[in-house]
Amino acid sequence: MSFALDILSWILLLAGGAFCLVGALGMLRMPDFYTRVHAASVTDVVGSLAILGGLALQSGASLVTAKLAIIWLLIFFTSPAATHALVKAALERGVAPAGGEAPSKR
Amino acid sequence: MFAAATAALLATLALLLARAVMGPTVFDRLLAANTIGTVAVLLLSTVGFLAGRPDFLDLAIVYGLLNIVGTIAVLKFFRHGSLGE
Numbered sequence: 001m002s003f004a005l006d007i008l009s010w011i012l013l014l015a016g017g018a019f020c021l022v023g024a025l026g027m028l029r030m031p032d033f034y035t036r037v038h039a040a041s042v043t044d045v046v047g048s049l050a051i052l053g054g055l056a057l058q059s060g061a062s063l064v065t066a067k068l069a070i071i072w073l074l075i076f077f078t079s080p081a082a083t084h085a086l087v088k089a090a091l092e093r094g095v096a097p098a099g100g101e102a103p104s105k106r
Numbered sequence: 107m108f109a110a111a112t113a114a115l116l117a118t119l120a121l122l123l124a125r126a127v128m129g130p131t132v133f134d135r136l137l138a139a140n141t142i143g144t145v146a147v148l149l150l151s152t153v154g155f156l157a158g159r160p161d162f163l164d165l166a167i168v169y170g171l172l173n174i175v176g177t178i179a180v181l182k183f184f185r186h187g188s189l190g191e
Contacts, residue, residue, distance in 0.1 A: 009107075010107045013107050013108070013110065013111040013152075014107070014110060014111070014114075016111060016114075016148075017110060017111045017113075017114025017115060017118075018114065020114060020115055020118040020145060020148070021114050021117055021118050021121075023118070023141075024117075024118040024119075024121035024122050024125075024141075024145075025121060027121065027122060027125050027137070027138065027141070028121050028124060028125050033131060033133055033134055033137070036125070036134060036137060037137060040137055040140075040141045043118065043141055043144065043145065044141065044144050047148070048144060048147075048148055051111060051115075051148050051151070051152065052148070052151065054111070055151055055152065055155055058155060059155075059160065064160045064163060067160075067163040067164070067166075067167065068151065068163065070167060071147060071151065071163065071166055071167055071170055074167070074170040074171070074174075075144055075147065075170060078170075078173075078174045079140070079144060082140055082174065082177045082178065082181070083137075083140070085177075085178065085181045085185075086133060086136060086137055086140070086177075086181060088185075089133065089181050089184050089185045090131070090133040092185060093133075093184070095131055095133060
């Protein structure tokens with residue numbers, strides 16, 4: 001049972017690292033700001049969930065797991081809110097998407 | 107296995123740093139800074155487990171809170187041109 005939990009947590013940790021890496025690669029390679037936001041959300045949501053889940057499986061039911069849950073809730077609720085505010089600010093400042101025109105002011 | 111996750115997170119940080127330095131608009135830099143904050147929290151957690159000292163999680167919580175406040179403050183500045191009344 002403990003061995004199976006170890007295997008599961010290793011898989012989660014490796015998958016989380018891979019998702020973080022893919023998200024960062026997307027942020028480096030995507031053509032304009034709005035697509036980069038899309039790539040960043042991979043790191044923020046999936047990567048953090050997988051890595052924190054893997055760590056939680058290693059620590060079992062304890063105070064450490066509670067702290068990990070707090071960190072996960074923090075990231076899960078605030079990162080999309082910050083991203084939303086960021087895109088809205090960019091829209092209002094008239095950042096143009098690749099191959100398109102800047103959105104009209106409302 | 108913690109070492110592998112830590113190495114992947116360090117590579118992620120390097121790529122994000124490149125975007126923050128290159129980023130054509132200020133919003134690209136802000137997005138990179140926000141994501142660097144998230145990855146720093148994850149890195150602190152994994153390094154704590156790697157060193158066998160999960161007390162590092164408290165530092166990770168503080169980093170997460172600071173990250174939110176910083177991002178929202180900068181965004182408010184860019185939208186309204188000032189930080190409040």
